[in-house]
Amino acid sequence: MPPYSMSPTGEEFRLPGEEDYSKEFERLKGAVASQRALGREIVLVMGLGFVGAVMAAVVADATDRKGNPTKFVIGMQRPSARSFWKIPLFNRGISPVSSEDPEVPLLIDRCVNEKKTLVATFTYDALKLADVVVVDVQCDYLKEALGNVGDGRADMDALEESLEIIGQHIDAEALVLIETTVAPGTTEQVAYPIIKKMFRRRGIKADPLLAHSFERVMPGKNYVSSIRDFWRVCSGVNEQARERVVKFLNEVIHTEKFPLTVLDRPIESETAKIVENSFRATMLAFLDEWSVFAERNGVDLIKVINAVKVRPTHSNIIFPGPGIGGYCLPKDGGLGLWAYRHIHGFEDDIFKITPLAININDTRALHVAQLTRDALRNMGRPIASAEILVLGASYREDVGDTRYSGSELIVRRLTEMGGELRVHDPYVLHWWEFEKQDEYPASSHGLKRFFRGQERLKDLRIEQDLKKALHGTDAVILAVRHKHYLNLDPEEVVKNVGGPTAVIDCFGILDDEAIRRYFELGCEVKGLGRGHVKRIKDEVRGTKNPSGSQKVKGRRQET
Ligand SMILES: NC(=O)c1ccc[n+]([C@@H]2O[C@H](COP(=O)([O-])OP(=O)(O)OC[C@H]3O[C@@H](n4cnc5c(N)ncnc54)[C@H](O)[C@@H]3O)[C@@H](O)[C@H]2O)c1
Numbered sequence: 001m002p003p004y005s006m007s008p009t010g011e012e013f014r015l016p017g018e019e020d021y022s023k024e025f026e027r028l029k030g031a032v033a034s035q036r037a038l039g040r041e042i043v044l045v046m047g048l049g050f051v052g053a054v055m056a057a058v059v060a061d062a063t064d065r066k067g068n069p070t071k072f073v074i075g076m077q078r079p080s081a082r083s084f085w086k087i088p089l090f091n092r093g094i095s096p097v098s099s100e101d102p103e104v105p106l107l108i109d110r111c112v113n114e115k116k117t118l119v120a121t122f123t124y125d126a127l128k129l130a131d132v133v134v135v136d137v138q139c140d141y142l143k144e145a146l147g148n149v150g151d152g153r154a155d156m157d158a159l160e161e162s163l164e165i166i167g168q169h170i171d172a173e174a175l176v177l178i179e180t181t182v183a184p185g186t187t188e189q190v191a192y193p194i195i196k197k198m199f200r201r202r203g204i205k206a207d208p209l210l211a212h213s214f215e216r217v218m219p220g221k222n223y224v225s226s227i228r229d230f231w232r233v234c235s236g237v238n239e240q241a242r243e244r245v246v247k248f249l250n251e252v253i254h255t256e257k258f259p260l261t262v263l264d265r266p267i268e269s270e271t272a273k274i275v276e277n278s279f280r281a282t283m284l285a286f287l288d289e290w291s292v293f294a295e296r297n298g299v300d301l302i303k304v305i306n307a308v309k310v311r312p313t314h315s316n317i318i319f320p321g322p323g324i325g326g327y328c329l330p331k332d333g334g335l336g337l338w339a340y341r342h343i344h345g346f347e348d349d350i351f352k353i354t355p356l357a358i359n360i361n362d363t364r365a366l367h368v369a370q371l372t373r374d375a376l377r378n379m380g381r382p383i384a385s386a387e388i389l390v391l392g393a394s395y396r397e398d399v400g401d402t403r404y405s406g407s408e409l410i411v412r413r414l415t416e417m418g419g420e421l422r423v424h425d426p427y428v429l430h431w432w433e434f435e436k437q438d439e440y441p442a443s444s445h446g447l448k449r450f451f452r453g454q455e456r457l458k459d460l461r462i463e464q465d466l467k468k469a470l471h472g473t474d475a476v477i478l479a480v481r482h483k484h485y486l487n488l489d490p491e492e493v494v495k496n497v498g499g500p501t502a503v504i505d506c507f508g509i510l511d512d513e514a515i516r517r518y519f520e521l522g523c524e525v526k527g528l529g530r531g532h533v534k535r536i537k538d539e540v541r542g543t544k545n546p547s548g549s550q551k552v553k554g555r556r557q558e559t
Contacts, residue, residue, distance in 0.1 A: 005084035008430065013085045016122055025125040028074065032129045035072035040117070044130035046162055048077040048086045048120060050327070051179065051215050051227075052136030053097050054104060058228045059134070060111035060118035062252045069117045070251060074130070079122035090120035100399055100427065101223035127169035132248055135178045136215075137162045139186075140442075141331035141338070146450040147363040149355045154183050154338045156190065163191050167198025172206040175244040178266075179215050181273050181332055183339035187212045187266035188237055190343070211236040211245035212266040214273035219326070219401045229254045233261045235269040277332035278354045284320040284329075285357035288364050291320070291529035301529030302508035322479055322506040322528060323365035323406025325395030330404045333358050365409035368506055371526040372414060372475050375502035378524045381474050384418030389473040392480025393425040393462060400427035403441070406506070407479045408433050411460070412451045423462050424469040426484050434460040467496045475502035478509045485509060490517035505530060516540060 004012045016024070032042055045056040052075065060073040077086050086096035093112035095105045111118035127133060139159045143152040159180055166176055176195065178187055187210055195208040213234035218226040232249055236242030242262065249260055263269050287301070294301040301319065308314050324330065333354040340346050373383045395405035402408065411421050411434070423431065432440040434457045437448045448454045463469040466484070470476065470493060478485055486509060494500060503510070503518050505527035510518075515533055518525050519540040525533045 005079075005081045007085040007089060011085065013088050015081065015084055016079055021123050021125070024121060024123045028119070028121060028123070028126050028129060031119060032072065032074075035117075038069075040070055040072045041131045042074070042129050043071050043132045043134060044074045044076055044126055045134045045136060046076045046127075046166070047135065047137035047180075048075045048083075048090060048096055049136060049138065050097050050219070051217055052134070053086070053090070053095060053108070054099075054217070054224060054227055055134060055136055055179065055215070056120075057104075057107045057111050057118060058224065059252045060115065061107060069115055071117060073111070073118045074126045075118065075120040076124070076126055077120060077122060084122065087120045087122055090118075098400060099219065099223045100221045101225075102221075103224040107224055124165050124169055127166060127174075128171065130170060130174050132175045132177060132244075133166055133170060135159070135162060135166070135176065135180055137180055139180045139182050139335070140445065141334040142445060143334070143362075146447070147359045149334045149358040149362070150337060150351075152334055152338070154335055154342070156183075156186075159186075160190065160194060163194040164198060167195035167208070168202070170195075172199065172204045173209070175209045175211060175241065175248065177211045177213060177245055177248065179213060181214055181277075181328065181335065182212075182270055183335040183343055184267050184270040184274055185339050185343040186270060192237055207238065209236070209238075209241040209244060210266070211241045212269045213245060213249060214269065216276075219396075219399045221398070228252075229258060231258045231261065233263060233269050233272045235263040235266045237266060271336070274332050274336040277328050278336065278357070281324060281329045281333055281361055282353055282357040283316075284318065284324050285360040285364075287317075287320050287529075288360045292367070294529045295527075295531045298531045298535055299529075300532040303532075319508055319529065320361070320364060321396075321406055321481070322368045323363075323395075323404075323409055324361035325404040325406055325408075326401065327403045330358060330362060363409075365406035366413050368406070368410045368477065368479070368504060368528065369413040369417060371504050371528070372410075372419075372477060372502065373417065375504060375524040375526045376475055379474075379500070379502055381502075382418075383414070386419050386474040387472055388414055388419045388421050388475045388477065389469055390421060390423045390477045390479050391425075391469075391485050392478070392482050393423050393428045393431050394480055394482075397481035398427065398483055400425070400429075402428055402431055402433055404447075405480075408447055410477060410479060410506075411457065412447060412454060415457055416451045416453050421457075421460065422469055422473070423460065424464070424466055425462050425480070426464065426482060428462050429464075431460060431462055434458060470496040471498060473497050473501055475504060477504045477506065479506050481507045481509060488514075490514055490521055490523070494518075494521045494523065500524075502526070512536060 004014050006012050043059050045052050056073050056075040059071050062071050064070050093109040095108045137158045140155040142155050145151045234245045236245050305319050337351050376383050393402050393407050500522035502524040515525050515536050519537050
């Protein structure tokens with residue numbers, strides 16, 4: 001392990017040595033003593049990742065009715081070479097996570113430098129000082145095969161390790177609030193016994209005060225708001241834990257506008273999170289088969305969805321892009337399946353829809369590679385060695401989050417088929433899933449292992465200049481609905497490419513006029529769920545009209 005940790009901008013930080021721990025604990029004890037004297041509660045947030053970093057700042061920003069801060073927050077992050085850099089940056093008031101929400105850096109800076117209610121540390125001894133411990137470490141789900149979520153397992157190592165450390169250090173009266181998305185049953189059947197055992201070893205007779213309340217945070221421009229100004233569900237292992245978690249959330253979240261839902265048992269709160277995300281994954285997966293139906297039968301699924309949405313009962317039907325990414329939707333249902341067998345001990349196979357939905361979502365992007373192959377073939381260009389540009393690396397529009405994005409699968413499959421890939425994304429500077437593909441998200445998690453011929457992708461770099469990215473491409477894949485791609489002018493695109501290109505629309509980005517212009521300019525167009533492009537092509541090329549007879553070139557068809 002290197003003796004330093006490097007931040008994404010290349011700054012190196014020496015990892016703490018033995019002698020640093022006692023000094024750090026003394027520093028914290030001093031800070032906590034003066035904060036207690038001000039009547040503030042001490043909250044420790046464990047795990048300064050996407051969720052924990054911002055949750056820590058939201059808690060540190062909490063005030064009473066007179067505007068006085070009520071909490072002092074210690075953000076705790078383990079000092080690994082991979083993550084230690086977050087601590088010194090945080091202590092300067094710099095956010096360790098990049099976000100499109102301008103409130104994230106402002107909030108962290110304000111709490112660290114002005115209000116002085118927020119610090120970060122690496123020492124587990126800090127847990128001894130906490131009244132409340134908020135757990136925001138990861139709990140992953142490892143898939144062993146592409147398109148088979150059932151053949152996987154929950155990876156609880158980081159969470160179990162954290163709980164053990166918590167049990168070794170905390171005060172018996174401290175509330176432990178698990179915010180991590182966990183396999184239903186974890187708080188009572190995994191966390192409680194771990195902490196209880198540690199308590200027993202320490203001669204503590206009291207029951208651990210454990211609670212669960214999941215995060216509904218959404219990456220994007222309302223990141224802070226999605227934590228602070230949003231409805232929460234919570235529960236505790238006993239009456240006292242339930243009362244404490246309700247009090248805590250009432251003090252840090254805007255519950256007067258977004259009331260809490262308090263459930264009887266933690267397994268209900270844990271299940272609510274998994275059901276919520278499985279429901280959404282299922283709705284998205286459901287349209288995959290209709291997307292293929294539309295492509296094969298001259299139907300524009302985008303127009304169909306808009307027609308259906310008019311009905312208020314169906315207004316949240318949404319078109320699935322090239323795969324359903326992000327950290328949560330691809331894994332959360334898997335945690336449910338796994339819990340049924342491995343926490344609750346059932347052998348039968350009750351889950352049909354949830355795994356099917358995740359499997360469909362996990363492989364939907366592969367169809368984009370087929371459309372690209374077919375569009376190139378129609379232009380007489382072999383896919384092997386074709387220059388292919390993917391527009392958008394992230395998993396959803398106008399964010400820079402690339403976790404499990406459909407675009408990653410598109411790049412991997414097309415590379416396997418021999419294509420030369422380039423990528424443009426205005427929100428993403430480094431696509432770590434490729435640049436560090438052997439270690440990110442973790443050596444055993446990456447999607448690389450499901451494809452052949454992936455080695456050269458570690459040299460893939462994100463192009464920021466769209467004109468440069470377009471130059472000389474054989475195919476352009478519109479993979480994400482970033483605002484930069486919604487109104488691209490076909491003439492400009494073809495001019496920048498230097499001639500006709502294949503355009504693959506994965507997200508209903510092109511309207512019929514744009515599709516028509518691309519065909520008129522000699523391009524080929526294909527799209528997920530967009531069967532009507534063939535009709536427009538026939539019209540433009542003058543091959544036939546909708547009734548099958550010869551037709552005047554360029555005549556407009558009503559759509
Ligand atoms: N990111 C999202 O959009 C989102 C949305 C809703 C819910 N969640 C859930 O929130 C949880 C956290 O997700 P995240 O995105 O913040 O994960 P993350 O991987 O970004 O952060 C986890 C952090 O915990 C740290 N950590 C691990 N073990 C530790 C230990 N023993 N001591 C101290 N720190 C430790 C890691 O180093 C990392 O910094 C997950 O369960 C996730 O499913 C995430």
